[in-house]
Amino acid sequence: xxxxxxxxxxxxxxxxxxxxxxxxxxxxxxxxxxxxxxxxxxxxxxxxxxxxxxxxxxxxxxxxxxxxxxxxxxxxxxxxxxxxxxxxxxxxxxxxxxxxxxxxxxxxxxxx
Numbered sequence: 428x429x430x431x432x433x434x435x436x437x438x439x440x441x442x443x444x445x446x447x448x449x450x451x452x453x454x455x456x457x458x459x460x461x462x463x464x465x466x467x468x469x470x471x472x473x474x475x476x477x478x479x480x481x482x483x484x485x486x487x488x489x490x491x492x493x494x495x496x497x498x499x500x501x502x503x504x505x506x507x508x509x510x511x512x513x514x515x516x517x518x519x520x521x522x523x524x525x526x527x528x529x530x531x532x533x534x535x536x537x538x539x
Contacts, residue, residue, distance in 0.1 A: 471539055479530045486526050494519040 498516045505511040 475534060475539060483526060483530055487523065490519060490523040490526060494523055 494516060497519055501512050501516055
């Protein structure tokens with residue numbers, strides 16, 4: 428009985444897969460590269476908008492939080508030891524400036 432139940436479930440799953448499967452054709456001529464290029468041309472504007480309005484601001488926010496946290500920790504280390512460590516805050520600041528200005532030039536570099 429258990430064996431028949433497993434076979435029935437497997438057949439049901441396979442039937443569902445077959446019902447929802449469709450064949451995708453690149454073009455009547457079989458031009459796969461052209462289909463991919465067309466899809467990229469249609470989606471590149473949306474990708475650019477999402478990256479500019481979501482990805483870069485999220486990265487900027489994370490880097491800003493880390494920068495100010497590291498700057499505060501460096502200040503407290505300075506108060507404790509008398510020497511200010513500039514390396515980590517400087518690297519985080521450079522990364523923050525890079526990501527803040529990246530949307531201005533990154534798309535020319537990528538050719539979009």
